[in-house]
Amino acid sequence: xxxxxxxxxxxxxxxxxxxxxxxxxxxxxxxxxxxxxxxxxxxxxxxxxxxxxxxxxxxxxxxxxxxxxxxxxxxxxxxxxxxxxxxxxxxxxxxxxxxxxxxxxxxxxxxxxxxxxxxxxxxxxxxxxxxxxxxxxxxxxxxxxxxxxxxxxxxxxxxxxxxxxxxxxxxxxxxxxxxxxxxxxxxxxxxxxxxxxxxxxxxxxxxxxxxxxxxxxxxxxxxxxxxxxxxxxxxxxxxxxxxxxxxxxxxxxxxxxxxxxxxxxxxxxxxxxxxxxxxxxxxxxxxxxxxxxxxxxxxxxxxxxxxxxxxxxxxxxxxxxxx
Ligand code: 8YV
Numbered sequence: 001x002x003x004x005x006x007x008x009x010x011x012x013x014x015x016x017x018x019x020x021x022x023x024x025x026x027x028x029x030x031x032x033x034x035x036x037x038x039x040x041x042x043x044x045x046x047x048x049x050x051x052x053x054x055x056x057x058x059x060x061x062x063x064x065x066x067x068x069x070x071x072x073x074x075x076x077x078x079x080x081x082x083x084x085x086x087x088x089x090x091x092x093x094x095x096x097x098x099x100x101x102x103x104x105x106x107x108x109x110x111x112x113x114x115x116x117x118x119x120x121x122x123x124x125x126x127x128x129x130x131x132x133x134x135x136x137x138x139x140x141x142x143x144x145x146x147x148x149x150x151x152x153x154x155x156x157x158x159x160x161x162x163x164x165x166x167x168x169x170x171x172x173x174x175x176x177x178x179x180x181x182x183x184x185x186x187x188x189x190x191x192x193x194x195x196x197x198x199x200x201x202x203x204x205x206x207x208x209x210x211x212x213x214x215x216x217x218x219x220x221x222x223x224x225x226x227x228x229x230x231x232x233x234x235x236x237x238x239x240x241x242x243x244x245x246x247x248x249x250x251x252x253x254x255x256x257x258x259x260x261x262x263x264x265x266x267x268x269x270x271x272x273x274x275x276x277x278x279x280x281x282x283x284x285x286x287x288x289x290x291x292x293x294x295x296x297x298x299x300x301x302x303x304x305x306x307x308x309x310x311x312x313x314x315x316x317x318x319x320x321x322x323x
Contacts, residue, residue, distance in 0.1 A: 219245050
């Protein structure tokens with residue numbers, strides 16, 4: 001039997017690429033150059049499966065093909081707001097993602113950003129590297145204590161829950177949760193969390209806010225000027241979810257005018273482009289979308305895609321079917 005033709009859009013961990021090449025008629029992107037919308041459109045007409053990442057805009061334009069050959073988009077990553085689900089439905093295609101295997105590592109990066117922003121680690125490192133450190137003094141780069149403070153979690157899915165575990169059990173933080181549906185009491189109880197009705201209630205109560213909700217049109221600019229104004233003066237905003245969830249211009253204003261204490265971002269609107277205003281903000285820590293960037297998580301994500309593909313082509317329902 002002919003093996004399904006599969007396009008891998010970026011370089012993946014070697015062990016996963018090797019297995020893909022064994023199990024499928026796989027074309028790998030050895031140059032690791034991101035695909036254009038036109039190339040994605042072309043791929044949809046020539047492969048049985050396309051394996052995109054966050055850097056592939058599988059937009060309505062890219063999916064504007066009469067009859068795609070691709071029957072499945074097996075996404076490498078948990079977030080899939082770069083895939084136009086209306087077009088997917090029109091073509092009767094399947095979409096899968098890779099949840100669970102990156103939750104701990106992404107929460108680790110959220111906690112890294114939280115600690116770095118609170119303790120001014122980015123500022124300190126920058127000062128030291130340019131030879132600007134004049135020595136210890138009691139008033140030097142004084143930050144904000146993390147232990148025992150209140151953390152607000154927006155989106156209490158798998159990653160949000162991992163973040164809560166770290167914050168509560170590691171740093172004795174009080175956890176408040178905002179989530180679109182009611183969280184089961186047992187899950188909240190594990191971190192002694194309290195769920196509030198909405199963001200208007202959450203924002204003013206927290207010393208730290210960490211975003212773990214999906215991206216996409218529905219949550220675009222969820223954190224806007226009004227929400228930032230509801231934050232405590234001196235509070236910190238952390239985003240490891242998707243860039244579009246924050247209105248970056250509004251965040252810049254809040255950081256420039258010190259209406260909040262600071263922020264930590266791993267994701268950006270229109271990444272890898274960085275809003276020039278953000279680069280001016282000293283009280284901001286930025287990482288280049290490193291949430292799942294560990295050997296363990298990236299391999300597990302790849303093998304999860306393989307499982308989804310094997311199930312799909314064997315006629316079974318893939319465990320991570322999201323559309
Ligand atoms: C991935 C992520 O590395 O899984 C996600 O949603 O944001 C990242 O950790 C990236 O999306 C790969 O496509």
